[in-house]
Amino acid sequence: MTTERDWITTPLTEELLRGALELERTAHGILPHRLPARARAQSADPQLAMAESQPSGVRLAFRTRATAVELDTLPTKRSYVNVPPRPDGVYELLVDGNPAGRASVKGGNTLTIDMSAGTAQVQPGAAGTLAFTGLPERVKDVEIWLPHNETTELIALRTDAPVEPAPDPGRKVWLHHGSSISHGSDAAGPTTTWPALAASLGGVELINLGLAGSALLDPFTARALRDTPADLISVKIGINIVNADLMRLRAFGPAVHGFLDTIREGHPTTPLLVVSPIWCPIHEDTPGPCAPDFSRISEGLMRFTAAGDPAERASGKLTLGVIRDELARIVAQRADEDPHMRYLDGRELYGEDDFAELPLPDQLHPDAAGHRRIGERFAERAFAPGGPFSADRAGQPGRA
Structure with a gap:
């Protein structure tokens, strides 16, 4: 693990994200959306609001020599009344397209849903940090796939080497x-x-x-x-x-x-x-x-x-x-x-x-x-x- 002075913080911009249609600036950072604001404004359905803000298929994609990556996020986790607790959302790391790690972020907001009553309440919580270390010390393409079933605000990306957006893969x-x-x-x-x-x-x-x-x-x-x-x-x-x-x-x-x-x-x-x-x-x-x-x-x-x-x-x-x-x-x-x-x-x-x-x-x-x-x-x-x-x-x- 690097010392604090070794970290480089890279602004989180749309050039580093794939799979989202729009990024919303929040009080904490950015929130990836899978429907644009115009679409979201045309529905008051809380189920749709929750679903489109869960970043299924959304991933950070960058090129770097970094051996350590940290990502601060604020997740919103779901809890259902009278239903066993759900596991934390999973972040998956790919290096040059190959699986290289899995992790979760503890804490965050909690959305409690009562399916019988048709109600939902949000309890605010604290942000957490995701860390991947021991990555190969060479230029490589890194992807961090966000949890497909957990609303995720992205706060900060830190690495121990500079980051640039991953090149266009040229795929359909x-x-x-x-x-x-x-x-x-x-x-x-x-x-x-x-x-x-x-x-x-x-x-x-x-x-x-x-x-x-x-x-x-x-x-x-x-x-x-x-x-x-x-x-x-x-x-x-x-x-x-x-x-x-x-x-x-x-x-x-x-x-x-x-x-x-x-x-x-x-x-x-x-x-x-x-x-x-x-x-x-x-x-x-x-x-x-x-x-x-x-x-x-x-x-x-x-x-x-x-x-x-x-x-x-x-x-x-x-x-x-x-x-x-x-x-x-x-x-x-x-x-x-x-x-x-x-x-x-x-x-x-x-x-x-x-x-x-x-x-x-x-x-x-x-x-x-x-x-x-x-x-x-x-x-x-x-x-x-x-x-x-x-x-x-x-x-x-x-x-x-």
């Missing part, structure tokens, strides 16, 4: 939008959410707009996708709309068309992959809303259940099966005028047989092994030769 940029599964719920860490794994396997730069509980076809999210430079785009649609019991079939189809139309305003010929939900038994044939199931909370198990009535499908209530059929129909309908759009059935990423082998622990989200399987399968279907994101398939219509 993949912009992805989806639900809590895309956000990374229950993944082991920020580099092992399924989109981060797929991006690594596909050799692309990830911008992850997976927003837990908030993939709801919001127009402001579509505009954020429209306005973000990208070479490849995917949108995973469906599970949150069922969870929230947000709309009926009559509204869903036009909303999907409108969402895709808005993206196409900014990316008229960019490969665009529409992905339907993975297998989730509670909502395959039963509409939402989704509700917490506290029946096994004494065992430390938080689960979810479907509170809708299957008979309500006749009146247009949505299930995952209905949504898959509608998404496949919409993409097929648009195929003649949009040859760069594809459809991928989410059950190809995680299906009924996968559930038997790797069940969803809370009936809604995959665990770390599930994220790995989904990420590997997405890479196989999207980035491999012949896939919708591969160079040899550019402009060829069809299914993924």
Whole structure:
């Protein structure tokens, strides 16, 4: 460990950060956002505010000879009433693209959520310091991936050698939008959410707009996708709309068309992959809303259940099966005028047989092994030769 006089403090600027759409200056430092201020101003939903401020896919990226790195942050940790404590968020260090360390920051603010009452309270806390030492004494590219599930204000970056922004890697940029599964719920860490794994396997730069509980076809999210430079785009649609019991079939189809139309305003010929939900038994044939199931909370198990009535499908209530059929129909309908759009059935990423082998622990989200399987399968279907994101398939219509 270096002495105090050896430290160099480098200002935290957008040149050192990847994966965020905007940086907000706060009283403590900077807060990375995954939706721009204009989008945030159009929703008062606290779930969306929490989700977009959790920096899934956001990482510091710099080049240095430093052997020691310190990062001061102020995390905001979640606590749920009557639910076992959540582990601290994980920061992951990559050196020249290879895993080189994991750590957490203690303390910070605490957001206490009561799902039964629908309330949330914030208890202020102190900032903490993350330290990585013993790094190789040579010029190297360093990435620090921020916790995918913990709002993180960045306060100060210190090293024992000068830092400069990492050079542009020259890779294609993949912009992805989806639900809590895309956000990374229950993944082991920020580099092992399924989109981060797929991006690594596909050799692309990830911008992850997976927003837990908030993939709801919001127009402001579509505009954020429209306005973000990208070479490849995917949108995973469906599970949150069922969870929230947000709309009926009559509204869903036009909303999907409108969402895709808005993206196409900014990316008229960019490969665009529409992905339907993975297998989730509670909502395959039963509409939402989704509700917490506290029946096994004494065992430390938080689960979810479907509170809708299957008979309500006749009146247009949505299930995952209905949504898959509608998404496949919409993409097929648009195929003649949009040859760069594809459809991928989410059950190809995680299906009924996968559930038997790797069940969803809370009936809604995959665990770390599930994220790995989904990420590997997405890479196989999207980035491999012949896939919708591969160079040899550019402009060829069809299914993924």
